[in-house]
Every structure is written in C-alpha cells, then in structure tokens.
Amino acid sequence: GAGVSQSPRYKVAKRGQDVALRCDPISGHVSLFWYQQALGQGPEFLTYFQNEAQLDKSGLPSDRFFAERPEGSVSTLKIQRTQQEDSAVYLCASSSDRFYQPQHFGDGTRLSIL
Amino acid sequence: GESVGLHLPTLSVQEGDNSIINCAYSNSASDYFIWYKQESGKGPQFIIDIRSNMDKRQGQRVTVLLNKTVKHLSLQIAATQPGDSAVYFCAENKGSNYKLTFGKGTLLTVNP
Numbered sequence: 699g700a701g702v703s704q705s706p707r708y709k710v711a712k713r714g715q716d717v718a719l720r721c722d723p724i725s726g727h728v729s730l731f732w733y734q735q736a737l738g739q740g741p742e743f744l745t746y747f748q749n750e751a752q753l754d755k756s757g758l759p760s761d762r763f764f765a766e767r768p769e770g771s772v773s774t775l776k777i778q779r780t781q782q783e784d785s786a787v788y789l790c791a792s793s794s795d796r797f798y799q800p801q802h803f804g805d806g807t808r809l810s811i812l
Numbered sequence: 813g814e815s816v817g818l819h820l821p822t823l824s825v826q827e828g829d830n831s832i833i834n835c836a837y838s839n840s841a842s843d844y845f846i847w848y849k850q851e852s853g854k855g856p857q858f859i860i861d862i863r864s865n866m867d868k869r870q871g872q873r874v875t876v877l878l879n880k881t882v883k884h885l886s887l888q889i890a891a892t893q894p895g896d897s898a899v900y901f902c903a904e905n906k907g908s909n910y911k912l913t914f915g916k917g918t919l920l921t922v923n924p
Contacts, residue, residue, distance in 0.1 A: 702855070729910070731911065731912075733912075738916075738917075739916060739917075740901050740903075740914030740915055740916055740917055741856065741901075741912075741914050742914070743911040743912065743913070746910065746911060754910075754911065757911070789855050789856070791855075797844070797905075797910065798844050798861075798863055798905075800846050800858045800861050801846075801858075801912060802858060803848075803855035803856045803857070803858075804855050805853070805854050805855045806854075806855050
C-alpha cells in the first residue's frame with residue numbers, strides 16, 4: 699500500500715483481556731518499529747524488527763507485551779492480561795533502511811482498557 | 813538523562829507569519845534528526861530530516877537548522893498556514909541506535 703496501515707483504529711477491552719494489534723508496513727520496508735504514545739506525550743519506542751528478526755525489544759514494558767513478524771512483512775503486537783495503564787495509542791512505523799532513513803508512521807491503534 | 817526536549821510547549825502565530833519551533837538534545841552521539849507533524853487522531857507525519865554532518869536543510873516552506881555546538885535544532889515554517897496547525901515533534905537517532913527518541917512536542921496554532 700501507499701502507507702503504513704494499522705488495524706483496528708480503535709480497540710476497547712476489559713481489564714484482563716488479551717488484545718492483538720496489526721501493522722502492515724510500506725511494501726518493501728525491511729525495518730518495522732512499534733511505539734507507544736500516551737496522551738500529550740511523544741511516542742516511546744517498544745520494539746524493532748529487521749525483516750522477521752526482532753532485534754530490539756528493550757522498550758516492551760513487561761512480559762505481557764509480545765510482538766512478532768513471522769514472514770518479515772505484517773507485524774502483530776499482542777498484549778496479554780491487559781491493565782488500565784496499557785491504555786494508549788500504539789503506533790507502527792517502517793523504514794527502508796536502518797540508518798539515516800526516516801521512519802514513516804501509521805495512524806495508530808487507540809487502545810482503551812476499561 | 814539523555815533526552816530530546818522542546819523549549820516551548822505552545823506557539824500561536826498569525827496566518828502568513830513565519831514560525832520557529834525549537835528543540836534541544838543532550839546526547840552528542842546523536843547523528844540524525846527528524847521533524848514530524850502530528851494532527852489530532854493521526855500518526856506522526858515526516859516533514860524533514862537532517863544528519864549531523866549538515867547545519868541546514870531546506871524543504872518546501874520548511875527549513876531545519878542544526879547547531880551541534882549548543883545541541884539545538886529548529887524548524888522554520890515560512891508563510892504559516894492554518895493547515896500547519898498541529899503538534900510538532902523533533903526526534904533523534906543516537907549514533908548507531910536506530911530507535912527514535914522523541915520530545916514532548918510543540919502545539920502550533922495558526923490564527924486566520
């Protein structure tokens with residue numbers, strides 16, 4: 699597609715439920731990033747893939763967060779046993795190279811945990 | 813700690829004026845900087861980038877200036893339009909580290 703696509707755009711879940719957020723990167727982009735954005739704040743890095751390899755997951759807040767990109771294209775961010783503090787916008791970005799190439803973002807998934 | 817910060821949280825300008833949004837960074841190892849525009853309900857939109865081996869880079873109506881001596885970055889928007897109203901973030905890439913570190917953002921409001 700022309701840009702990074704994320705789904706769903708909005709997700710409401712009850713505390714304790716599991717959620718899965720999907721990201722379709724720009725075609726041909728080998729690098730894929732997940733960020734978390736709290737209201738009024740800048741995005742915070744969660745994890746990074748180069749093709750199917752997860753090279754950095756240092757930003758994942760806890761072991762309840764899991765990301766995968768099995769075929770090096772579409773990625774899924776899964777949050778298990780959701781908690782209220784997980785409420786945020788989850789942004790996906792992709793880029794064509796690791797260095798000196800801008801990351802292009804999708805419009806995010808707004809997750810609300812009740 | 814290492815961070816990217818913005819001097820002004822809000823900026824209000826008249827349509828047609830030039831806007832300047834500032835950003836400070838603390839890590840001298842940062843070598844790549846990006847400005848993003850974020851409108852309500854949307855993801856950050858790439859505006860312009862600059863590498864640390866440059867002092868200035870121009871795009872369409874936008875210019876980014878980098879002062880490595882004082883670790884300062886600015887975004888200049890010429891002839892600001894109502895459609896420029898948004899939150900602007902600067903982001904840095906620290907050396908060989910590819911993950912972006914964002915500041916809090918500056919809300920730009922353009923008055924018609």
